[in-house]
Amino acid sequence: MPSAENDQSNLRRPTIIDVAQAAGVSRQTVTRALNGLPDISQQTRTRVLDAAKKLNYRPNRAAQSLVGGRSVAIGFVVNDLRNPYYPELASSLVRLAAERDWSVIVCDLGRQPASGNLALESLVRRVDAVVGHLPHDRWIWDDLLASVPTVILDDAQFDENRARIEIDYAVGITEALDYLVASGRRNVAMIDAGGEPSRRRLIYRDYLRDHGLPWSNASEVSAQDTHQGGVDAARLLHEQYPAADAVLVFNDVMAVGALKGFARAGVRVPQDMAVIGIDGLDIGQLVTPELTSLALDKTEVAHVALELIEGILSGTLPLSGPHSQPRMTHTLVRRESA
Amino acid sequence: MPSAENDQSNLRRPTIIDVAQAAGVSRQTVTRALNGLPDISQQTRTRVLDAAKKLNYRPNRAAQSLVGGRSVAIGFVVNDLRNPYYPELASSLVRLAAERDWSVIVCDLGRQPASGNLALESLVRRVDAVVGHLPHDRWIWDDLLASVPTVILDDAQFDENRARIEIDYAVGITEALDYLVASGRRNVAMIDAGGEPSRRRLIYRDYLRDHGLPWSNASEVSAQDTHQGGVDAARLLHEQYPAADAVLVFNDVMAVGALKGFARAGVRVPQDMAVIGIDGLDIGQLVTPELTSLALDKTEVAHVALELIEGILSGTLPLSGPHSQPRMTHTLVRRESA
């Protein structure tokens, strides 16, 4: 029963010194054995390796990288990894980061703010920079994020003195609504997410007003930002605004839900109802009819985000001004739902 | 034109010493100012902060964590983050890891093995442990992974001396096929992925043989492990095996594709054809009809994986034997497609 040994190993992780002592050699020799360097006899190497295994020794990464070269890590902050928007963005980010030999740590804020704060606090200590969408109602994070270079992905003014990629919805939404009107739709509704009217909804309203299109309170319905929210919203919309012949949906996840909601309500898409989502996610191609959507080039977003981070880290990018706040717009991808 | 200064800062990152010199104080004082510690005059603090900002100084994380406490990072290796199976698993993994204050670095191997090797090589230097699905045809990675504790998620014997979670498909597939037969299906086909018959396919074959169910070469079709692959496979199957009234599909991504393929071919699901996928992904609920699937509890997989890693890192888990190789099975989730 070697419990004494185990107890000790719980108190302190073995270091290279412990291995050296156990093997009866110096620490440099341990380094040679472990890292496969030359200038060491096979016999010694074996002895060291055995000692290391016996002690369950693994080198301290911090010490290794301190003496070695610098390695950069960036944190990718998401609201909920189960919303497919984030994995699609993460996919590009991880791939492009790998090309620079950067690693990306994913931080899922989850739905409850409390754990999200803890997670963020821990993240900023581990990374060289942060990129991600930050919900507006959590500006408390400003403090935390002040300690690390950050690129915010957002649709609104967030912080003038912080690098950010502005997602400009006006261009895309205008294109989508132009298209709907041009194809003969007249009663255009909107399915929004969350409590406050989103920026996307405001743009929609402005468009309807500017173009003299019919609008009433019944034109808009708001629901949870989930697939089920989309299902519910479609039913509700169908009840409260039966004349609607087109709908712009907050995002693709909800739009795919709306497709299902309309199908259940006997509303044919696109014959009776044109549906346009936002984001351009892969899931839009899974469903029938396939979803028409305002697609964001997520690879480009990831690319630009990494460029910004590189600029900040190297000190060549000013933290405010137009260069640190590029703008990105959508492209209307026409498929079957509109 | 302060290019000389910039050139220098490109050569070497500024350290705490540089800041100290620029501010005319000692390094400890810099630490106090930067970390918001007491025992420093407001004036000195400001001077230090200014110097730090001017030099674009950010503390070296490696040095910080070397002196501070240990922080553990695990690497999550995936084949392709755009396959929704991985994000769902990642979501649980990230959440559960956060509870232990562990961070997870995502490594996407991509489709080309070459870049995958580079990515892995870089990963193992940055993490304390690795978890993930590793394709069988890449055993070359054994060398790389020998250097870091690894938990493999797999359906086959991979390495007896490595911790792994065995995904036992036999239980679930038997349940699915039992269910199909019990509901009156007789001509059960299989849509497989990749070149070699998968383990899942072999289990399917055995079942058909053991139960005296009709089988021929036409019962099986293999396609790419993508949504489009599923679409293609369904059409092909419909042509080469018109009598089929049920099909087990390699995974949900392909199954959702198959749903689309059958719809296009005028095959009604589930009336003419029962479809069962594998994985139990969220996307199965997006489509119509909703997909019946053999669901894997991905939260449980993540949980067990982290337990294994904890055991390995603390040295309390033997690297071979049943305790380090738990088994996981599927549950048949009945929805609409079967």
Next chain:
DNA sequence: CTGAAAGCGCTTACAG
């Protein structure tokens, strides 16, 4: 083939 020395960049006691 093996070991003594110096140093990576930071922080935590300890003196003043």
Next chain:
DNA sequence: CTGAAAGCGCTTACAG
């Protein structure tokens, strides 16, 4: 309120 010393765990030259 500020600074000199020691040390975190490793690796990279440099001696023998």
